[in-house]
Amino acid sequence: MNDQDLVRQVLRGNRGAFQMLIDQHKSLVAHMVGRVVKRELDHEEICQDVFLKVHDRLDEFKFESKLSTWVATIAFRMSINFIKKKELTIIDEAEVEKEIVDRIADNSFPADIISKDDSKSYIHIMILELPVQYRTVLTLYHLEEMSYPEIKEVTGMPEGTVKNYLFRGRKLLKERLEIFLKTEEL
Amino acid sequence: MTDKEIEELIKEELIKTKEDEELYDQIYDNLSKQDPELVLNDQFNLSVLEQLRSKKRQLAKERFWVSRGVCFFALVALFTLFITKALNIFSSLRSIVAYPIIFILLYVIFTRIERVFLKSTTSK
Numbered sequence: 001m002n003d004q005d006l007v008r009q010v011l012r013g014n015r016g017a018f019q020m021l022i023d024q025h026k027s028l029v030a031h032m033v034g035r036v037v038k039r040e041l042d043h044e045e046i047c048q049d050v051f052l053k054v055h056d057r058l059d060e061f062k063f064e065s066k067l068s069t070w071v072a073t074i075a076f077r078m079s080i081n082f083i084k085k086k087e088l089t090i091i092d093e094a095e096v097e098k099e100i101v102d103r104i105a106d107n108s109f110p111a112d113i114i115s116k117d118d119s120k121s122y123i124h125i126m127i128l129e130l131p132v133q134y135r136t137v138l139t140l141y142h143l144e145e146m147s148y149p150e151i152k153e154v155t156g157m158p159e160g161t162v163k164n165y166l167f168r169g170r171k172l173l174k175e176r177l178e179i180f181l182k183t184e185e186l
Numbered sequence: 187m188t189d190k191e192i193e194e195l196i197k198e199e200l201i202k203t204k205e206d207e208e209l210y211d212q213i214y215d216n217l218s219k220q221d222p223e224l225v226l227n228d229q230f231n232l233s234v235l236e237q238l239r240s241k242k243r244q245l246a247k248e249r250f251w252v253s254r255g256v257c258f259f260a261l262v263a264l265f266t267l268f269i270t271k272a273l274n275i276f277s278s279l280r281s282i283v284a285y286p287i288i289f290i291l292l293y294v295i296f297t298r299i300e301r302v303f304l305k306s307t308t309s310k
Contacts, residue, residue, distance in 0.1 A: 015235060022231045027220055034224035047226060051234045052241065123216040124223065142217035171200060173213050181209075 003067040010058055021067075022051055028068055028144055029075045035135040036079035038128055046082055050075045065153060072144065072154045076136065083132075126176050134169035137162055258299070262292065 001009070001020065009017030026047075033046045053074055061070055127135055136155060140146045146154070151162045201207050266288060 018238075019231050019235065022234055026226050026230065030224045030226045031221065034221065040223075043224070044226065044230065047230070048234050048237055052237060055238060121222075123213060124221045127217070127221075138217055142214065143220070145218075167200075170210070170213060174200070174206070174209050177209050177213060178205075 004063060007058060007061060007063075007067065010055070018055060021054070025051075025054075025068060025071045028072055031139050031143055032072055032075040032136070033079050035127065035139045036076065036132055037082055042082065046078060047075075050078050053078065065150070068144070069146065069150045069153055072140065072146070076154050122180055123173065123177065126173055129176075130169055130172060133157070133161075134165050134172070137165040138169045138173075141166055262295075266292075 001017075006017055006021055006024075010021055029047050029050050030043070033050065034043055037043065037046060050071075054071055057074070061067065127138065130138070133155075137151060137157075140151045140154060148159050148162050151157070152159050155162070157165070201210060269288060
């Protein structure tokens, strides 16, 4: 079933179709929310709210973009609103980048609290240590395989900024992974 | 410029050694995989559908009370019209007495409705 058929079926009140819509976008929403909000306790609740909002506003979807892009936009905005509401700071990336570099320098990242032979989970932890904008862009680009214009639509960031965050995010991850693997060898 | 070309440029700037390439491979590989910590459980779909159902129920309930409220006010308006006509209050000084009586009557009815129905629905 393509996007158009799926949306039409959901608008007609077909519960099975809505369940299919949830199935198709569950991972996208879970990662968008998880990477922005970072709070395990609120994660599932926000994901549920995202799908309820998708259901409520589906009649406003005009097929001008892919359904996944539209769903991701809602997930991103709701996550950002949640952070603002809970007064969790959307940290200034320059500040955090400096902090990350400092922490890399004195090796005080959470490497010591996780299994050293698990560089896979280490990378996931490292992603959560990045500024929210980096995490979002990296997730949309690599996991959801979205293009720059699609990421621009979801986040509202200019395309140049998206590329910049992607570049810097990868670089920070690489630097951190390098340190981690070196300490592991010792 | 295509995304691929941009990607190539990014790579040219970032990857200088074989070690760099391996590290980026590892990062790319991880970034393209789901974080097991962020996978939603199997019950997730059902709980969304359940929430949707209860939201609809709540909406239907609210609509019911709004429509009952509209009907009630229409009846009150008709009743007031009937009373004023029956007592012929516009034609004499009796209106000075009739209006406070109607007002008190309506006040008692509204207060009772508020106590019996509205408080019980808002407290749920």
